[in-house]
Amino acid sequence: MSQMNMAQALNSAMDVMLGRDPDVLVMGEDVGYFGGVFRCTDGLQRKYGARRVLDTPLTEGGIVGAALGMGVYGLRPVVEIQFADYAYPAFDQLASEAARLRYRSAGEFWAPLTVRTPYGGGIFGGQTHSQSPEALFTHVCGLKTVIPSNPYDAKGLLIASIEDDDPIIFLEPKRLYAGPFDGHHDRAAASWAGHPLSEVPQDHYSVPLGKAAVVREGGGVTVLAYGTMVHVALAAAEETGVDAEVIDLRTLVPVDLETIAASVAKTGRCVVVHEATRTGGYGAELAALVQEHCFYALEAPIARVTGWDTPYPYAFEWDYFPGPKRIGEALVRTMDARA
Amino acid sequence: MSQMNMAQALNSAMDVMLGRDPDVLVMGEDVGYFGGVFRCTDGLQRKYGARRVLDTPLTEGGIVGAALGMGVYGLRPVVEIQFADYAYPAFDQLASEAARLRYRSAGEFWAPLTVRTPYGGGIFGGQTHSQSPEALFTHVCGLKTVIPSNPYDAKGLLIASIEDDDPIIFLEPKRLYAGPFDGHHDRAAASWAGHPLSEVPQDHYSVPLGKAAVVREGGGVTVLAYGTMVHVALAAAEETGVDAEVIDLRTLVPVDLETIAASVAKTGRCVVVHEATRTGGYGAELAALVQEHCFYALEAPIARVTGWDTPYPYAFEWDYFPGPKRIGEALVRTMDARA
Amino acid sequence: MTPHSPLSLHIPEPRFRPGEKPDFSDLRTSAPGEVRRPEVDAPAAEFRDLAESLVRVLDEKGGAVGPWDPKLEPERLRLGLRHMLLTRAYDERMMRSQRQGKTTFYMKSTGEEAVAVAQAMALDKGDMLFPTYRQQGLLIARDWPIFEMACQVYGNAVDRLKGRQLPVMYSAREAGFFTISGNLATQFIQAVGWAMASAYKGDTRIAAGWIGDGSTAEGDFHYALTFGAVYRAPVILNVVNNQWAISSFNGLAGGETATFASRAIGYGLPGLRVDGNDFLAVTAVTQWAAERARRNLGPTLIELVTYRAAAHSTSDDPSKYRPADEGSYWPLGDPIERLKDHLIAVGQWSPERHTQLAAEAEETVLAAVKEAEAVGIMGSGRRHSPATMFDDVYKVMPWHLRGQRQELGF
Amino acid sequence: MTPHSPLSLHIPEPRFRPGEKPDFSDLRTSAPGEVRRPEVDAPAAEFRDLAESLVRVLDEKGGAVGPWDPKLEPERLRLGLRHMLLTRAYDERMMRSQRQGKTTFYMKSTGEEAVAVAQAMALDKGDMLFPTYRQQGLLIARDWPIFEMACQVYGNAVDRLKGRQLPVMYSAREAGFFTISGNLATQFIQAVGWAMASAYKGDTRIAAGWIGDGSTAEGDFHYALTFGAVYRAPVILNVVNNQWAISSFNGLAGGETATFASRAIGYGLPGLRVDGNDFLAVTAVTQWAAERARRNLGPTLIELVTYRAAAHSTSDDPSKYRPADEGSYWPLGDPIERLKDHLIAVGQWSPERHTQLAAEAEETVLAAVKEAEAVGIMGSGRRHSPATMFDDVYKVMPWHLRGQRQELGF
Numbered sequence A, B: 001m002s003q004m005n006m007a008q009a010l011n012s013a014m015d016v017m018l019g020r021d022p023d024v025l026v027m028g029e030d031v032g033y034f035g036g037v038f039r040c041t042d043g044l045q046r047k048y049g050a051r052r053v054l055d056t057p058l059t060e061g062g063i064v065g066a067a068l069g070m071g072v073y074g075l076r077p078v079v080e081i082q083f084a085d086y087a088y089p090a091f092d093q094l095a096s097e098a099a100r101l102r103y104r105s106a107g108e109f110w111a112p113l114t115v116r117t118p119y120g121g122g123i124f125g126g127q128t129h130s131q132s133p134e135a136l137f138t139h140v141c142g143l144k145t146v147i148p149s150n151p152y153d154a155k156g157l158l159i160a161s162i163e164d165d166d167p168i169i170f171l172e173p174k175r176l177y178a179g180p181f182d183g184h185h186d187r188a189a190a191s192w193a194g195h196p197l198s199e200v201p202q203d204h205y206s207v208p209l210g211k212a213a214v215v216r217e218g219g220g221v222t223v224l225a226y227g228t229m230v231h232v233a234l235a236a237a238e239e240t241g242v243d244a245e246v247i248d249l250r251t252l253v254p255v256d257l258e259t260i261a262a263s264v265a266k267t268g269r270c271v272v273v274h275e276a277t278r279t280g281g282y283g284a285e286l287a288a289l290v291q292e293h294c295f296y297a298l299e300a301p302i303a304r305v306t307g308w309d310t311p312y313p314y315a316f317e318w319d320y321f322p323g324p325k326r327i328g329e330a331l332v333r334t335m336d337a338r339a
Numbered sequence C, D: 001m002t003p004h005s006p007l008s009l010h011i012p013e014p015r016f017r018p019g020e021k022p023d024f025s026d027l028r029t030s031a032p033g034e035v036r037r038p039e040v041d042a043p044a045a046e047f048r049d050l051a052e053s054l055v056r057v058l059d060e061k062g063g064a065v066g067p068w069d070p071k072l073e074p075e076r077l078r079l080g081l082r083h084m085l086l087t088r089a090y091d092e093r094m095m096r097s098q099r100q101g102k103t104t105f106y107m108k109s110t111g112e113e114a115v116a117v118a119q120a121m122a123l124d125k126g127d128m129l130f131p132t133y134r135q136q137g138l139l140i141a142r143d144w145p146i147f148e149m150a151c152q153v154y155g156n157a158v159d160r161l162k163g164r165q166l167p168v169m170y171s172a173r174e175a176g177f178f179t180i181s182g183n184l185a186t187q188f189i190q191a192v193g194w195a196m197a198s199a200y201k202g203d204t205r206i207a208a209g210w211i212g213d214g215s216t217a218e219g220d221f222h223y224a225l226t227f228g229a230v231y232r233a234p235v236i237l238n239v240v241n242n243q244w245a246i247s248s249f250n251g252l253a254g255g256e257t258a259t260f261a262s263r264a265i266g267y268g269l270p271g272l273r274v275d276g277n278d279f280l281a282v283t284a285v286t287q288w289a290a291e292r293a294r295r296n297l298g299p300t301l302i303e304l305v306t307y308r309a310a311a312h313s314t315s316d317d318p319s320k321y322r323p324a325d326e327g328s329y330w331p332l333g334d335p336i337e338r339l340k341d342h343l344i345a346v347g348q349w350s351p352e353r354h355t356q357l358a359a360e361a362e363e364t365v366l367a368a369v370k371e372a373e374a375v376g377i378m379g380s381g382r383r384h385s386p387a388t389m390f391d392d393v394y395k396v397m398p399w400h401l402r403g404q405r406q407e408l409g410f
């Protein structure tokens, strides 16, 4: 075990997999010699050489297309897209190709790609370094979408993703790389040190895809969250004193409906939170699923606390961010709703 | 008034706008001399010349990027993407650029693009000529998404879209070009002739964006549909005898929540239908909205009848298509649900 | 600044429209045997002229001339002829099937058969092919059963792709034939990625990708040339310039102002332009590019100049946008006729043997297609169970797909 | 087939890493005055050599030589010098502001000032500019108030972009300066579209787009060249080859095997390569390309060879991936020093006047920046109301955004 922040844990996952499997390679813009703009691949090229940890041309469509061809050959490319906002030029290769290879060839061809990319706000990145595009991927069948919220899960989920034979979109909450973040941007930045989930085994282990974690038990209301929002939701629960059960989804597709439904069956209330814009966000799918499966248990409307339906505005980051105050209000409102 | 099928009505809309506004131009793959693979631009180049009705290189990203620059100059480009399945290479120009120009420049720049594209199945197009990607656009703030279900609306909505100063994704249910389609693929293909909504004024008129139409009144259950599914939903209502109120949304963003909520307040039940894959589809947003706004009126879970979460399989088109039988079963199930 | 007149937009137009008399006399061409053949390890900058000339081996009298003559054994030439005849017969047959309502859709490669057949034969069995929908000849030249191909077109119970793909969107892993995408151009950069992986592993197999003239305008074309050049991937990048992209002539892809082969120059890659209807020239150029790739010298861009003699697909009517007889004016002839004439000229063939081989090809095709039809055609006969529709979205079916399969009744 | 040795992957590596001694002696260059100047209406195929040579006017002694000398009035040269000094002073100031925590982010153009300043001055006021984030000199050369620029960087209440954009992502419609995108390369094809529209309308204004060497690998670069060539759009397409894309040297964009200017060849377009630190050469080449565009002769691709002397941005530390002193070995010098030396050499300037002008520039910048700081800096002072956050998503605010604004309390 060692103490790692999330960037280090991700680094360790790639390190372990590069070490174990000669077919694993890491590629992306500035990931090689430099070690990545968020340092997630720091030292890997030094350790494994430029052949295994490749700097690429600046073209996300090209990177994913080439990685896909490598995957078809039999390699396991781990691709970094520098910011999730820049995944769009690769959208065709992801949605039309990576997601469909296995299906359209009836299992003859597939590409076990893992596409890592930092997403979300909280670092004053402005509208093109802050987006949360998960819902664009969760709608594409054939892709799996994974989002960790802490160093332990980050490493275990990334290893599971690299070992998985389906194409995976692995979204990394960039605001959590260095420390947990409860949404109180006006307080001193926290570090992972001391956080139980920053104790990370140095060796190989994995956290299974498709399994959520109940990170806070409670009987009053179920909060569905992932990534940064897990920490913000926990803070909101503490601060309001609402008896909230907070679920960290970890995998968005396939989602762990069993854990969700069991919780809502118990609490009868549900709040869904994400940083992405509201309309058509993944929260809509969660709300739809919950009311489909728990209708008769529900005592209040399912609330969504999300980013606004605007681009992420640079100077208004904290007015945009669905912080503990907005989540707390939704918790209280949901608890107060008449049954 | 003349009798038009949907392709003719769309053609007439472009004809009218090319005639009225010298800044309107039509562009896309095969739209010029040939008149479009679905004949929607037939005759327009002959009438307005190759300068106004442009054949373009085969590159959707390039087409949208160039059209966007034209829009910034002050033109009103009407772009055709040959199939909605091929919009992905243009996704970056649509989501990062068209949708954000006005916002990021605080109103200094914008591009009044209209992007027309045929979507949906029912013509044995297989997985890359049948997709319904509307949910990928409805999640992108700054875009408006419009889907007509009949010739009259098609012309009026397309004119409204071309005249609108925001970028519009205009999805055309390709199975409805030649005639209405109620999902009974084993019956003879219908023609628009005789359908009241195929009586279309030859001149300029518009159908406002953001307004749904109640196409069948009923008190038992609200059915939310758009495009081809409007006709299938109507058939399902007739065939089951369920007292369904069918709403044709026409615009998905901004959606006409008022009409939806008024109906569900009355019926207390709701079924959402679309052809797109279920997970993260626009139906999820509708379900989320309805339960947010009509929770206390709801007497049954909101049901979603949709395409399966698989690519659209060529030889299993009718097993995939959410036809009148599946919708009918959902209507009956929803009506039977205990309050 | 001097005052300038108003700007105006240049709109490319093909030279001939329906009703006009075609004249291809300004097609950039070279005399058979005229173009030099550089060493495969010569620096690309030293033979840029090859991107603008046209490698040709067969002359008008059926002779094989010049440095690019691949000097193939007659046996091999006859095999090439047979593959091309089979391809053409198969295309004819399936097109007729479509007209008879046995399938919804078909795409012919008529007039372009030499591209796929000669290239497949010039490569090794282990080399990986990333085709478009118009290289059915690759499968036939690799002896892939026509029966299998027809079953795919019919989407019947034997279709290895389980009825999931539009007709002609084949996939054949055992034949090293990559699953065809409906989305144009995507395979071009994938071919480069596969080749990079082969080099990464110290393999000796190379990759080849195909793309249409129209599709070169997509971003994937640029990605392929960029990655190919940057990592010197062992790949052959083929542009099949058959003059048309549905109704759009190749000038709309930039073919008015430059050759497609010359795109290579800006990436420092060799670009070769070859007579795509000359079986020998296509063979030679492909062998040359393959040798470069195998010697770790990197990619070659080949422009194969040919003509799409048939409609784009069964959904298309080319007489709407080009002279109905345009093909008969095409100056580079027909690949089958030209190879036949060559074999006859060198005394290795006769009109009688040709007629017989063509008839045999038709019979072979007919038998295979009949066999496929006995399994099932679109709309009747045996097909896979709809339950299979939920397989292969993921390697292991997740709960929500199991649930949906159940909803469908399985 | 002969047996082949295993393949291996070529991985491009910059020649010098931290701790190594740089040596740029193999940079493709030409002597000042050496490169010929074709007529603007000469066919592109006739001067392909220009894509590989380097147009230079300023010689080592400060003289202006050869056919590309634009023969500018001294007054204009001094104005260019002033714009460059202002640009550099502004960059220095704002970088310091970032270090002082007044803004979160900044990007300098140090060493590349001639690109933006000379090009802006070579174009007409009405011409439309589609820049990247490293052409702040365009705004300064168009006399856009530095105060306005600083307010954008601070995201304060005067920021015309209402605090919505990352610092330096300016937009200035009145200055014909297009809103900068955070997504690289997208503006390149948009510039072509704008130019097409200008031609469509019979306007006389042309467009210019800029793109970095790294960003040429994106699809938009290919789209721009394709549309530009196909429709002969009146546009100047500029590749700013400053050798680096964050930590990636330009070999990763294909710069090892070919020049970026030579990409033009494959589209039939003229490609010019120019010393980007030579104010006169940049001016001349830009005027030449503008004249071509205005005469309806279509696009020109210009590669401006320069060096990113500073960090990529304030978030970057280049000493991690290149020798800390690499810039001092750059053979094409500093654009400001070179123009200064020229003006002195021709008797139109003196070291004293230069020192004075530089000091004035710093004062001008300081005054404007102070004024902006008085309005507000990141995190303190006056900013726009958060309610404005919901404006401009659409032209007219729809109900759901009104509702969300209300949720936020407005």
Ligand SMILES: Cc1ncc(C[n+]2csc(CCOP(=O)(O)OP(=O)(O)O)c2C)c(N)n1
Pocket (backbone or CB within 6 Å): B029, B058, B082, B086, B089, C132, C134, C182, C183, C184, C211, C212, C213, C214, C215, C216, C240, C242, C244, C245, C246, C308, C312
């Ligand atoms: C991304 C994408 N855009 C558009 C289409 C529709 N489409 C199918 S074939 C075709 C023409 C292709 O022309 P070309 O590349 O020259 O190939 P050819 O058909 O001549 O072999 C078009 C536009 C498509 N399949 N994919």
Ligand SMILES: Cc1ncc(C[n+]2csc(CCOP(=O)(O)OP(=O)(O)O)c2C)c(N)n1
Pocket (backbone or CB within 6 Å): A029, A058, A082, A086, A089, D132, D134, D182, D183, D184, D211, D212, D213, D214, D215, D216, D240, D242, D244, D245, D246, D308, D312
């Ligand atoms: C589509 C996209 N991908 C990646 C990035 C992240 N990024 C910002 S600048 C940069 C390097 C750009 O290099 P270059 O094009 O050479 O321009 P320069 O910074 O040298 O002016 C990268 C990778 C981005 N902004 N957009």
Ligand SMILES: [Mg+2]
Pocket (backbone or CB within 6 Å): C212, C213, C214, C240, C241, C242, C243, C244, C245, C246, C308
């Ligand atoms: Mg073609």
Ligand SMILES: [Mg+2]
Pocket (backbone or CB within 6 Å): D212, D213, D214, D240, D241, D242, D243, D244, D245, D246, D308
């Ligand atoms: Mg650069």
